[in-house]
Amino acid sequence: MPLVVPLALTEEDGGLTPECEAALMAIFKRYDVDNDGALSNTELDAFARDTNGDVFDEDTLTEITEFLDLDSNGHLTLKGFLQMYNLQTSSEPEETWKDLQKHGYDTKLKLVASRNEDNDDRSGINNTAEKSSA
Numbered sequence: 685m686p687l688v689v690p691l692a693l694t695e696e697d698g699g700l701t702p703e704c705e706a707a708l709m710a711i712f713k714r715y716d717v718d719n720d721g722a723l724s725n726t727e728l729d730a731f732a733r734d735t736n737g738d739v740f741d742e743d744t745l746t747e748i749t750e751f752l753d754l755d756s757n758g759h760l761t762l763k764g765f766l767q768m769y770n771l772q773t774s775s776e777p778e779e780t781w782k783d784l785q786k787h788g789y790d791t792k793l794k795l796v797a798s799r800n801e802d803n804d805d806r807s808g809i810n811n812t813a814e815k816s817s818a
């Protein structure tokens with residue numbers, strides 16, 4: 685009988701599946717601390733450290749700035765972040781699974797753990813949305 689196959693991360697046309705995209709968007713948002721829609725160097729470093737154990741090396745940073753979508757400050761946008769994962773996933777889906785699992789996703793792309801965020805509540809929804817309208 686069939687083996688347990690993880691969800692496909694890409695579709696026939698090579699694009700990321702909506703489920704995969706949603707998970708990656710949630711990860712992006714977690715690292716976009718100032719919520720400006722792009723990862724500054726500090727934010728990107730934090731992401732890389734949590735994902736790979738170290739910041740991106742020069743070559744990787746050069747590739748990012750040369751090939752991916754950046755904002756006017758030269759920071760990686762959500763679009764660029766998804767491009768990065770689309771590229772990686774087309775060639776090495778297992779790498780993307782590794783990253784997703786690092787960030788708390790299981791093989792069904794459900795968030796089962798949150799990485800080093802003890803104070804996070806279980807909703808996992810944007811906990812920075814504090815509105816002081818009074």
Ligand SMILES: [Ca+2]
Pocket residue numbers: 715716717718719720721722723724727
């Ligand atoms: Ca940011």
